[in-house]
Amino acid sequence: MATAVLGMQWGDEGKGKVTHLLAKDATMVVRFNGGPNAGHTVIDRGVRFGTHLVPAGVFYPDVLSVLASGVVIDLSVLRQEVEEISRHLGWRPRLLISEAAHLILPYHRLLEDLEGMAGTFGTTRRGIAPVYRDRAAKVGIRSGDLLSPPRLRRRLDERMDLLKRLAPRSPEIDALSGGGLAEELLRSAEPFLNSIGDAAGAIGEALARDEAVLFEGAQGALLDLDFGTYPFVTSSSTTFAGLANGIGVPLLRVDCRIGVIKAYTTRVGEGAFPTELVDEVGETLRREGAEFGTTTGRPRRCGWLDLVALRHAAAFDAPTGLAVTKLDVLSGSEEIKLCRAYRLGGRETTRFPLAAEDLAECQPVYEMVPGWREDLSGMREYDELPKEARSYLARIAEGVGAPIAYVSLGPSAEETIATGFDSE
Ligand code: GDP
Ligand code: IMO
Ligand code: MG
Secondary structure, three states: OOEEEEEOOOOOOOHHHHHHHHHOOOOEEEEOOEOOOOOEEEEEOOEEEEEOOOOOOOOOOOOEEEEOOOEEEOHHHHHHHHHHHHHHHOOOOEEEEEOOOEEOOHHHHHHHHHOOHHHHHOOOOOOHHHHHHHHHOOOOOEHHHHHOHHHHHHHHHHHHHHHHHHOOOOHHHHHHOOOOHHHHHHHHHHHHHHHEEOHHHHHHHHHHOOOOEEEEOOOOHHHOOOOOOOOOOOOOOOOHHHHHHHHOOOOOOOOEEEEEEEOOEEEOOOOOOOOEOOOHHHHHHHHHOOOEOOOOOOEOEEEOEEHHHHHHHHHHHOOOEEEEEOHHHHOOOOEEEEEEEEEEOOEEEOOOOOOHHHHHHOEEEEEEEEOOOOOOOOOOOHHHOOHHHHHHHHHHHHHHOOOEEEEEOOOOOOOEEEOOOOOO
């Protein structure tokens, strides 16, 4: 049976933990979008990892870890990550890298900086927008090009010529075009050359054999290039609606679609955030939830849960079950607020506006739910949870329109309650 794990907010919902938890029964775990802008925290046998490119299922010997065509790869990040994980495991993970996956090159990071994208959008400075732009403009370098050094050199020469024509007096670009780029790339690709191949074919075959295939989304629905809070989004498709394209396989059946939701909301980078708390309550959430970026270390903006935004996400993710994470962080709040509608232009609406300018005008309309004092971290049964926590979860399920499949009460896999409601 195939399962997809998808972030339903602005990323950092806890996808890494949920994927790691579900991957123990999988034969294949597939990343299908984004690149090293992602940071997925996994605690494997007591050791904490922030995975950026390799799927969070990489820690199990029976799992084939796949980087599908929708992923953008920085070979130096991949190399460092695989070395670190291999040292921890004592064996080298099995990897399959799609030949159609695009490579992030030094000029992508340079262009992101020259264009000031980190300032305008709060991007992660990993070269994400420039590499996806090159893909769409048909001037990208793909991992399959590494298998043919002459083709790689020719394509790189063409790309560098174009860059030099566009920026004739840039010393940074001149420094990059010294000619060593192809050789440097081939050197960092060396450990992965045998892993590059037909990922779409392998995924299609595993699905046809009805193997336990797990798809791990990066980012979240509200950061989706088309249906998120454009232009304050990432540059890939982050939702279930985008998954088929990110792997190159028509998805006839993924019976289990787990929408991961943090029990409150966080966002890193720029862009409107209607339920943001810029007061002490937000500060408490950041402190109690240790809300600092896994990739960049930036403090995350914090706020209440937003059902309007979650229903928007659900339209693209079609979750069959929800994993609600970090419920433990809310313990001790007197009262919890849930945004059920927005006020925009003097009227109440439950529609999530696509235009960033409209979203910035939206005022949250809250309903209050009572909080609880108990420490939830040791609880392992749904019925053990305080009744206030259970009614909060029930309200989320009703508001989003999907049952609660998992409740996460701490960063480790054991700190999870599975309710059994997860598939169609
Ligand atoms: P991802 O990008 O969606 O994988 O999420 P991140 O790893 O970037 O951020 C989630 C953070 O919350 C990480 O530090 C996790 O270790 C932590 N975490 C995940 N689930 C829980 C939970 O249920 N409770 C607490 N307290 N922390 C959690
Ligand atoms: P995971 O997979 C949270 C945000 C950046 C920025 C915007 C665009 O860990 O949930 P980009 O570098 O992608 O061009 O930046 O998207 N962003 C994330 N925020 N979690 C992520 O990944 C993110 N990946 C990108 O902060 O606002
Ligand atoms: Mg993250």
